[in-house]
Amino acid sequence: MYQYDTHDQALVDQRVAQFRDQVDRRLAGELTEDQFKPLRLMNGLYLQLHAYMLRVAIPYGTLSAPQMRVLAHIARRYDRGYGHFTTRQNIQYNWIRLADAPDILADLATVGMHAIQTSGNCIRNVTADPWAGVAADEVEDPRITAEILRQWSTLHPEFSFLPRKFKIAVTGAASDRAAIKVHDIGLRLHRAEDGAIGYEVLVGGGLGRTPVIGKTIRAFVPRQDLLSYLEAILRVYNLHGRRDNIYKARIKILVDALGIDVFRQQVEAEWATVREGALALPDDVVAAIAAHFAPPAHEAGAGSVADAIEAAPDPALARWIRANVAPHKVPGYGIVNVSLKATDQPPGDATASQMDLLADLADRFSLGEIRVTREQNLVLPHVRLADLPALWAALDAAGLGTPNIGLISDIIACPGLDYCALANARSIPLAQALTRRFADMDRAQEVGELHVNISGCINACAHHHVGHIGILGVDRRGEELYQVTLGGRADTDATLGTVVGPAVSAERAVDLIAGFVETYLAIRHPGERFIDTVARVGTAPFKETFHAAA
Template sequence: MNAPIGHYQYDSVDRDFLAARIDEFADQVARRIDGALTEDEFKPFRLMNGLYLQLHAYMLRVAIPYGTLDSRQMRMLAEIARTYDRDYGHFTTRQNIQFNWIRLEDTPEILRRLASVDMHAIQTSGNCIRNVTSDQFAGASADELVDPRVHAEILRQWSTLHPEFTFLPRKFKLAVSGSPEDRVAARFHDVGVIARPGPDGTLFRIFVGGGMGRTPAVGKEIFDSVREEDLLATLEAILRVYNAHGRRDNIYKARIKILVEALGIDAYREAVLAELAQMDMALYRLTPDMVAAIRARFAAPDLTAPPDATATFEADRARHPAFDRWTRSNTHPHRAPGYISVTVSLKPAGGIPGDATSSQIDGLADLADSYSFGELRITHMQNVVLAHVRQDRLFDLFQALDELGLATPNVGLVSDIIACPGLDYCALANSRSIPIAQKLSARFGDPTLQEEVGRLRINISGCINACGHHHAGHIGLLGVDKRGEEFFQITLGGRSDNNAAIGEILGPALPEDDTVDAIARIVDRYLSIRELGETFLDTLSRLGDAPFREAAYETA
C-alpha cells in the first residue's frame, strides 16, 4: 500500500534510535532474568519502556500517538496479541493499547516487531509527558478549525525525551482539540489545548490543572488567546513552573492540579509569564514554515465521492432498519461531501469494554484498507474510528463489521461503557471493573431501549486512580473495598465536554449486583420523569439528584 498519510513518518534517525534503545533494554531484561538486577533495580528501566508488573503477568503499553495508526501497524498489534498475549489487546482511555499477559523474556522481541512498523512503548509510563491525545475525528470533522494532529505531532516531537521533563514530579498528560467543541476531555488533563476562532486566524485556549484520581479537578483557563507561534513557548513555561515547584515529597500531592490549587490560577499565570519573559522566544517560535512541514505529513486523501453517494446512503438507510439504527449512533458528520466518519464500537452487549481479538484487529486493518485509506483512530472512549468512509459504501462496511461482531449500534449510548481493567489485572484496584461492565451492558443491551434512553455514559474505575474516568461519567462507578468485599460508589452528573463537571456521590456504596439493579432503577426513573427532549443530564440539572437517590436505594 502507499506510505501512511495520517501520522509522522519515521526516518533512519528514528529507526536507529529505537534499535539502540531496544538493544539496551534487552540487556537489562537479560540481567533481570539472570538475577543481576533485583526487581527494584529493574523497575525504572522497564517503566521507561512501557512495561508494568501487574497481578498475574507483565503488561506492555504501546504508544499510539494522538490515537492514529495505519493498517500495517494495526496488523502488527494483532500479531503481538496472537503470538505473545492471549489473543486480544485492550484499547485504553489514552488512545493506546495494552497487552496484559506478556512474558518478560519476550519483551525485547515484541519491541523489535513494533519498531519494524515504527511503533514503540516509550513514555507510556513514568513521571514524564505521556502520549498526547487528540480528537478521533481530526482532519475529518466538519466543525474543526485546525487539524489537531498537526499540533499533537509538534508536541510529541517536543516532549519525547525532553531533557528537562524526563523526571517530572509525576506523570503529565496533554490533549489537543482542533475544534471549539471539546471531544478530548481537555479540562480533565494536566494541560488541555482547545482551538478557537480569532480575528486573524485560529487561537488556542489553554487549561491547566485538570485531572481525576484521588483529588479530581476541572482545569482552569490560564490563557484564552495563545497564538500558534507561541504555543510551544507557553507550554514549555507551564511545564517549567510545574517542574520547579511541584511537590516531590508526597506522591498524592505531586500532580499539577495540586500546585494550581495551592497557588491559585492567577499566581500560576504570573509565574508562567515571568518564565516566558526570561526565555529566548526565538528558540521556541513555531514559524509558518515549521507548521506547514508537519501539516504536509497529514495531507488529506482524495475525498472525491460520486454525485449520488449521499442519495445511495439514504436509500440504504430506508431499506435496512438495522443499518439505519447503526448510522444514527455510530457515525459523525464529515467535512467532505459524500463522506462520513464511522465509530466502531468495541462494546458488544455483555462484552469487555475496549477489548478486541487478534482476528478483529486484523479485520479492522483490512477494512481500513478497503474503506478508509488504510488509516484508523483509537478513541479515548475505547472505540475505533474509520475517519473517511464514502457514504455510498457505508452499507457494505456495516455488513463487513457485522461479520466481525463489531456492528453494535451503541456509540454514546448507555451500553457504550468505559472501564479500566480493574482487579482482574491491576494490583492497585479495589474491585473488578470488567464483570460489572458486562452485567450493565447486557442489562441495557436491547437497541430499542438504548435509543429510548438516549445519550447517557457510564464510566467505571476499579480504584481511586480513576483510569476508567468515573468522575466524568454521567453515571460513574468507583470500586471500593469494604472489609474484603467489592462495593461500588455511584456518582451522577460528571461530564467531559465544554461544560466539564465532576460527578457527585449519590449515597452509600453497594455490592456489585445491587449496583447493577440501582443503575437500572436510576435509568427507569429518568425515563419516567424526563420532559420532552431532555437528556439524562438535563433532567438531573432540572430536578437535582433526589429522585435518582430515592430510586437507587429503594428497597423491595
C-alpha cells in the same frame, strides 16, 4: 499520517537495542529489580496481577492499517490473542513475558511504534480528538499540534523526572471530544480575530483521587509560542510541584495551592525568559508537519448520514448508522465509529483476528486510517456513505457491529481487579452485567446518549468522575462495593459527578442504574438527554430512586 523520519526511526531502534540489553542483564542477574524496574517502566512494562502488562503508545490515537496488523501480530504471537484499548488511546497487552518484551518492541519499531513514555513521571502520550481531520466543526486538525508536542516532549531531558506523570490533550473543534478540561494541560485550537491560529491553554485538570476541572491560564497563545509557553508551565511545575507526597504531586495540586492567578504570574515570568529562544515554532516547521496530515484524496460524493439512514435497506443497518456513523466534513463520507462494547465482552478488548479485519477494512473503506477513542472504541474516519452497507456487514459478522456508540451499553471500564495490581474491585463483570441488562438496542436508542464509566479504584482510569453515571469500585472490609455518581461529563461543559448515596453491591448497582434510567424517562423533556435532565433537575429525583430501592 505522520511518517517517521530517520531521526524518529533511529530513536526507536536505539531504544529497542538498549532495552534488549537491559532485559538480558536483568535475566542474567546483573541488574536487581530495584535497578531494572525504572527501566522497564520507561518502556511501558508493568508487573500486574498475573503477568507483565505492556502499554504501547498510539500517538493521538491514530493508527495506519499496517500498524494495526502489527498490533494484531503481537496479540497473537506474544499474548493470548487479544489486546485492550485504553482511555488514553493506547493499547495494553496483559499476558506478556519479560523475555519477549525486546522482540515485541522490535516488531513495533518496524511500523514506527514503541512504548516510550507510556509510564513514569514524564509527559505521556499526547491525546487528541479521535475525529481529528474529519470533524465538520474543526478549526484545524489537532494532530499537527499533537505531533509537534510529541517531538518536543519525547525524551525531553528536563522533563524526564517530573514530580508526577503529565498528560496533555488537544482539540481542534468546538465540541470537545478529547476531554481537555480533565488533563494536566488542555489545548483548544481556535482563531484570533485576525484569523491567526492559536490556543486556549487550560491547566490543572485531572481525575484520580482529587478530581479537578482545569482552568484557563491563557485565552490565546499564538502558535509560534506554543512550545515556549508549555515549557514555561512545565518548568514552574517541575520546580514547585510536590515530590514529598505522591498523592499531592500532580500539577492540579500545585495550581490549587498557589491559585491560578499566582501560578499564571509565575508561568508568564518564566515564559518571558524563553519565549524568544529556540522554542519559537517557525512556520516552515509547522507546515512540514502539517503536510503529513493533509486531507487524503476523497472522491467526489454527495449525501448525508441522514440520507444513508433513509436509504438503508435493512432496519438493523439503519439502526447502526444512526448510532455509530457521524457526519464527515466531506460530502458523501461518514465517520464510522466501531464499537468494542458488544454485549458481554470486556469493554475495549479486540481479538487479533478482529484487529486484522479492521486493518483490512481500513484499507478497503477508510483510506487506510484507524483511530482509537477515549471511550475505548475505534474509528474508521473516511468511509464513503455508499460503502456503509458492505462495511457494516463485514463488521457485524466479526462481532464489531454493535450499534451502541454513546449509549448506555457503550461503557468505559478499566481492567479492574481482574488484571490490575492497584484495583480494589472488579470493573469488567459489572460492565458486562450492565450490557446484558441493556442489550436491547432499540431500548438503548430510546434512552439516548448516556455515558457510564466504571473505575476499579480511585485512580480513575475509566474517568468515572466525568461519566453521566460514574461508578467507583471500593473495598469495604474485603467486600467489593460500588459508589455511584451522577451528572459528570467530559465534554465542552465538563463537570464532576455528584455522589448519590453509599456504596452498594454490584447486583444492586445494576438495579440502581436501571432505576435511574426509569426515573430519567419519566421526567425528561422531549429531546432532552440524560445529562441535560440531571443538569436541569439535579440529583434529588435520582436520590429518591436510590433510597426507594434501599
